[in-house]
Amino acid sequence: MKGDTVMAFALDTEIEKVYDEYADQLYRIALSHSGNKEDAMDAVQDVFVKYASINKIFLDEEHRKAWFIRVTVNRCRDLNRKGKVRHYTPLEEVYDVPDKENDLPLRVKEMLEDMPEKFKAVLILHYLEGFSVEETSEILKLSLSAVKMRLSRARDYVKEKHKKEDFYV
Amino acid sequence: MFSKCDIEKYRHTKAPSELKRAVLCATQKNPAPRFMFNIKTISAVAACLLVLIVSVVLLRTPTAPITVTVEELAVVNTVSRFQKSVTLVVESEGKIDVKTKENSFYVYDSESNSFEILNSLKNVKNKLEIIWQVSKDNAILEINGQVFEVFYDGDTSSVQIKEIKK
Numbered sequence: 001m002k003g004d005t006v007m008a009f010a011l012d013t014e015i016e017k018v019y020d021e022y023a024d025q026l027y028r029i030a031l032s033h034s035g036n037k038e039d040a041m042d043a044v045q046d047v048f049v050k051y052a053s054i055n056k057i058f059l060d061e062e063h064r065k066a067w068f069i070r071v072t073v074n075r076c077r078d079l080n081r082k083g084k085v086r087h088y089t090p091l092e093e094v095y096d097v098p099d100k101e102n103d104l105p106l107r108v109k110e111m112l113e114d115m116p117e118k119f120k121a122v123l124i125l126h127y128l129e130g131f132s133v134e135e136t137s138e139i140l141k142l143s144l145s146a147v148k149m150r151l152s153r154a155r156d157y158v159k160e161k162h163k164k165e166d167f168y169v
Numbered sequence: 170m171f172s173k174c175d176i177e178k179y180r181h182t183k184a185p186s187e188l189k190r191a192v193l194c195a196t197q198k199n200p201a202p203r204f205m206f207n208i209k210t211i212s213a214v215a216a217c218l219l220v221l222i223v224s225v226v227l228l229r230t231p232t233a234p235i236t237v238t239v240e241e242l243a244v245v246n247t248v249s250r251f252q253k254s255v256t257l258v259v260e261s262e263g264k265i266d267v268k269t270k271e272n273s274f275y276v277y278d279s280e281s282n283s284f285e286i287l288n289s290l291k292n293v294k295n296k297l298e299i300i301w302q303v304s305k306d307n308a309i310l311e312i313n314g315q316v317f318e319v320f321y322d323g324d325t326s327s328v329q330i331k332e333i334k335k
Binding site for chain 1 (some may be wrong): 171172176178180181182183184185187188189191192194195196230233288
């Protein structure tokens with residue numbers, strides 16, 4: 001992964017800079033996992049609190065970015081396992097939900113709904129966030145073959161669920 | 170899987186503004202100093218240090234104590250052009266470095282089975298035999314950084330060697 005030569009001491013303002021750089025992406029990933037805005041915000045806040053409280057050395061910006069994404073994914077999984085994800089209104093009962101700035105496109109929500117966690121993470125990072133298979137494997141610390149297999153199964157899952165044969169991507 | 174339109178909309182999704190306030194408030198009490206090191210910088214510094222250490226080790230002059238003894242009439246019988254020569258036996262616990270500008274010092278070269286003029290030799294292990302063609306002029310020989318004067322002492326009719334300062 002590329003990296004610029006940077007050596008920095010974190011002051012209070014560093015958190016704000018880091019937040020501005022990563023928050024939108026982390027929020028999207030958390031929202032894709034949890035399915036609702038409030039849980040996504042909780043997860044992202046927990047991640048930044050963890051970042052602020054540990055004294056981890058990052059090799060470069062890419063290393064730090066990968067850390068943030070991985071911790072966000074793991075945090076969402078933890079919240080799901082602990083049953084802290086709030087029950088939300090099934091999509092069938094919602095009509096004409098506008099695409100807000102802080103919410104996912106409806107079709108993306110539908111695709112991700114009820115998808116097993118391990119498929120979700122690779123699918124979100126690869127298809128939605130645009131990471132390559134190699135980058136996805138580095139971020140999630142999975143082997144390349146594991147990522148490829150999960151992507152394949154995620155596609156099969158979507159196909160099966162929505163009974164679609166055409167791929168747009 | 171996802172249309173380009175969906176992906177574009179997805180990537181335009183932004184974190185709510187209230188999240189920033191919450192995060193900054195929650196993290197305000199726990200700032201931690203943090204360092205970021207580029208792996209290339211670390212590797213470059215480590216490589217420079219390694220080169221420096223190796224250079225110092227390789228280039229340093231051996232400092233083990235040395236002894237020089239004079240043996241008269243050593244192998245000179247096989248060297249017909251020498252009228253009178255002595256063998257200087259240099260012994261050390263460590264390696265031996267010698268150098269000289271004189272033309273009167275020789276070492277035996279086993280490959281050519283002959284004696285070659287000594288200019289410099291490095292990292293000779295423990296023992297070295299040098300032939301000195303005795304002359305009226307004193308000769309200077311540097312061994313492991315120490316400078317020696319080799320000369321014929323007419324009073325004692327013997328070859329002497331003494332250490333002198335540079």
